């Protein structure tokens with residue numbers, strides 16, 4: 001943690017800063033989580049995952065930078081904030097002024113450890129920090145402190161799911177190995193002002209803690225990569241170690257892509273950067289696989305280069321720097337001792353303050369229910385379909401909402417899921433609001449569902465009432481039903497006369513029913529409901545119509 005004098009230094013730098021100020025307004029776009037990342041959403045891409053053995057197939061390995069959710073930076077006490085005025089969150093250390101030293105932030109270490117545990121990694125009890133040199137205006141020290149030789153976590157695995165099978169409705173589990181998770185600093189931001197031909201630097205982000213997750217090249221197409229990143233995003237959010245918003249740069253994915261014939265050595269990879277959504281990730285990878293296949297089939301060779309994804313054209317384009325030319329001149333970071341974590345309290349050496357040490361066992365005890373476990377539990381406990389468990393888990397707060405509704409109603413879980421996915425989610429998406437902002441609380445929805453369950457209202461009236469509840473928040477379902485007289489019509493005389501009218505005006509349908517086509521009865525039922533604005537008791541109506549058409 002930062003020493004008090006560093007905070008004072010930081011304040012004075014904030015007040016007297018001579019660093020060029022720039023206005024950076026990142027569009028505060030909340031990443032809209034796509035429902036369970038379905039291949040259906042990119043149908044044209046799916047075949048790339050299933051090429052025949054003699055064909056060239058794609059190989060994908062991801063490097064993911066996850067911004068650690070921490071109040072302060074990795075090696076300084078500067079606050080972390082994403083919409084603060086430029087260069088207002090910069091300590092002397094972040095600006096790399098001589099004489100400043102790094103002080104490791106324990107929260108960042110704990111975040112990396114819990115992330116490693118959730119991803120089935122081995123936690124290295126001793127890890128090391130290194131300097132990785134490159135020269136950019138937004139990296140004032142001329143190097144980044146990272147973990148190259150011995151990272152904090154290694155040899156993990158992420159399990160994710162894609163849709164497969166004949167109808168592409170079967171949930172198929174896949175694994176990707178995680179080579180390592182390393183702690184490192186973020187850089188600042190360079191902003192290029194083309195009009196004034198200036199580059200302005202904002203160091204607010206400089207020194208923010210990152211976890212770089214390096215995956216093995218185990219995936220074969222955009223769909224798999226997108227599903228893996230989506231699962232990782234959910235895990236990080238469940239752990240609280242990263243907010244995971246790709247469009248705000250909290251989760252940055254570089255896709256390494258190559259093609260080869262199965263059984264042959266891997267091909268030369270390109271690295272695609274600047275991908276800011278899961279959807280674009282899938283598109284960028286599939287474009288790049290196809291581009292490389294085209295190059296090879298034309299007799300050319302794939303260049304080992306860094307490419308950028310242009311979401312407008314849907315293409316990847318070469319960036320200037322070639323990977324092969326980069327020499328990072330790695331060296332051990334002399335100002336940081338090895339990072340030691342302990343397995344359990346018993347292994348703490350005498351004289352070490354237990355409150356200051358990072359103890360893996362204690363962190364393991366804090367592991368929350370992970371998304372895959374939550375999905376399995378939902379399917380087992382409530383008998384819902386696996387794809388619905390994805391929908392529930394994918395939307396922040398929806399599982400809690402679902403379980404709160406279930407507690408207050410006797411409706412079958414499958415029916416409640418239907419309401420949540422069709423009515424509630426539909427409305428939330430339409431108005432771009434989160435589950436926690438829903439104007440209809442779980443108990444209010446439960447009351448509505450109970451009224452339907454107990455036969456007070458029909459299903460179509462329930463949907464009408466839901467829409468009114470959404471608009472006039474605060475009013476209960478019962479109030480709306482009473483105010484608008486929407487209760488179920490069970491008066492047999494009234495229903496008899498409406499049914500008679502419908503039967504008399506539809507002789508062809510009646511003829512069809514009498515000749516054995518019983519399905520046509522549903523059409524007549526629909527017409528009766530239309531007459532009563534969906535309020536007729538469906539059980540009574542069916543019985544009356546059956547009697548009149550027999």
Ligand SMILES: Nc1ncnc2c1ncn2[C@@H]1O[C@H](COP(=O)(O)OP(=O)(O)OP(=O)(O)O)[C@@H](O)[C@H]1O
Nearest residue numbers: 059060061062063215216217256257258266267269
């Ligand atoms: N032939 C290949 N095809 C596709 N992906 C590959 C291939 N070979 C390696 N990869 C992937 O490339 C990534 C290499 O990441 P790593 O951080 O080790 O090195 P780097 O990209 O050279 O370094 P930097 O961190 O500077 O980008 C891994 O995700 C790995 O799975």
Ligand SMILES: [Mg+2]
Nearest residue numbers: 063064212214
């Ligand atoms: Mg890397």
Ligand SMILES: [Mg+2]
Nearest residue numbers: 063254256271
């Ligand atoms: Mg790389």
